[in-house]
Amino acid sequence: METEPPLFQILVNQKGWQEYEVFKRRYQDAARELAETEGPTSLATAPPPEKRQFVRWVHGEVKTTPRTEARRILQFMFPGVPIGRLFARASATNSSPGLREARESVSEDQFDYGAEDVVMAAANESARFAARAEGSNVGPHTMEQLEADIRRIVTNYPNRPVGPLFREVRALRNRAFEFLEGRQPPQYTRDLYVAAGVLCGVLANASFDLGRYEAAETQARTAFMCGELAGHNGLRAWVRGLQALIAYWDGRPHDAVRLAEAGGHFAPERGTAHIRLASIQARAYGQLQQATDAIAALNRANDMRDQMTAGDDLPGGMMAFPEAKQLFYASSTHLWLGGNQHLSDAEARADEAVSMFEAAPLEQRRLGEMSLARMDLSMARLSRGDLDGAALQVYEVLGVDARRRTESVRKRVQQFGRHVALHPARTTPAARAIREAIVAHQEQTPAELPPGGSQ
Structure with a gap:
């Protein structure tokens, strides 16, 4: 019986990378992009495999x-394909399960492991064709598609892994830049x-979530x-x-106050900015x-919420500021x-925020924000001596953060x-257990969270 090739051979042949020099360039490109989006920066100069x-x-x-x-670079080049499977041979017999479908179609294998990547790639190909068919740099269909893609991205951002989404947003931003560098009708500029x-x-928000503050500020x-x-x-x-x-999280509260005041000079027609x-x-x-000053700012936010009559003029999603998020910002302030009294207020606001986040449909939950609200709740409980109640919230956070790191x-x-x-309770079994869980969590390699998942 003829021995079938490994999945790696099938993949490089279908992608047109069977020549070593071509594969080497693709490998180096992937290493640089991975270094930029996920780090560490040393990946950018990782040596490619020798020809042999x-x-x-x-x-x-x-x-x-x-x-x-x-391994990281190869998984980036072949998303959704485990390393062990990448180098295993396909088999035409029923006695070797798991790889035989790869000889027929790589797309089927990708649907097993990265369906969204394949589906979105196909959609983007269709969108690019439609843009060419319009016969001009930018037309109504192109703008409609661009706006639809943005709405989808900002809606999905709060519950998707940041790294993979970064790559998609970057490609879409580059398309927008290319349109602007062309000659479009004035009404579209x-x-x-x-x-x-x-x-x-x-991209600024994603860079911030990845801990790249300087890059975030440049994008902003x-x-x-x-x-x-x-x-x-509204955008300004x-x-x-x-x-x-970014300044607040970077330990520059004076800059945070100044920038927030500067933003107040721009009066959007409506919304939560x-x-x-x-x-x-x-x-x-x-x-x-x-x-x-802190309480006065909280009161201003509450008054504006009471007076708000219309939704945002931006595309919503991650760019909106829902009431649950306002509540946990208030809890952070009180902490x-x-x-x-402030600790009691912090616990009440954080508890209400967590309840509101949990009430949202599974696919709409803001996982990172819900985790931060839980951390506020845990800190408030710890401060009043409730270690068990605090640890319960942190365990929930560790479960989500293992799959969507920020x-x-x-x-x-x-x-x-x-x-x-x-x-004072640091020597108790409960305290030792939560500290050990935190250390173990910090040593883990982040796993990706399927779109919309939280369990």
Whole structure:
């Protein structure tokens, strides 16, 4: 019986990478992109496999799995295909399950492991064809498709892994830039600047979630510039809020206050951008221990919420500021201020926020924000001596964060661990267990969360 080739050979042949020099270039490109989106930066200069090693991979002559760097790059190049499966041989017999379908169609294998990537790739191909068919740089169909893609991205962002989404947003932003560099009808120029600004804003938020603050600030500056060129107050106010949020998490509360105030100069026609600015400002004032200013900012946010009559003029999703998010910003403010009354208020606001996040449909839950609300709740409970109640929330956070990592959640979990280490109950079995769980979590390699999943 003829021996079938390994899946790696099938994949490189179908992608047109069977020549070593072609594969080498693709490998190096993937390494650079992976370094930029997920890190570490050293991946950008990871050496490609030697030609003799590539030949062994093609022929299935693999005795040991590749080194860690190479495994990550190969998984990036062939999304959804486990390393063990990548180098295994296909079989035409029923006695070798798991690989025989690969000889017929790589797309079937990708549907097993990365259905969304394949489906979106096909959709993007159709969108590009439609753009060419319009016969001009930008037409109504192109704009409609671009706006639909943005709505989908900002809607899905809160419950999808950040790294893979970053790559998709970057490609879409590049398309928006290409449109702007062309010659489009004047009525589309403003809309393109808004679209490009929103996408840069999403990339800024994603860079921030990945812990790359400098990159986030660069993306945010470009997003703000696009808002300026479009004359769009909603976008300008939202970006100033994002810049203030980055400063807050970077330990620069004075900058956070200043940027939030600057955002208030742009008055969007409707929406939640100013509620968000006031809430961010309240947290920064709390960090500065300026209780009067912090409470005044919380009250302004509440008043604006009561007076709001229409939804956002931005595409919603991650760019909206729902009431649940406002509540946990208030809980963070009260935690900073400390004292029995503020701790009681922090626990009440965080508990209400968690309940509201949990009430949302599974596919619409804001996983990172819900985790931060749980961390506020855990800190409030720990501060009043309820270690068991605090640990319960942290265990929930660790389960979600193992599959959708963000920098802000990582910082809060570390902060909780430090507080437990200093807590009077630090020697109890419950305290030791939660500290060990936090350490184990920090040592784990992040797993990807399927779209919409939270369990």
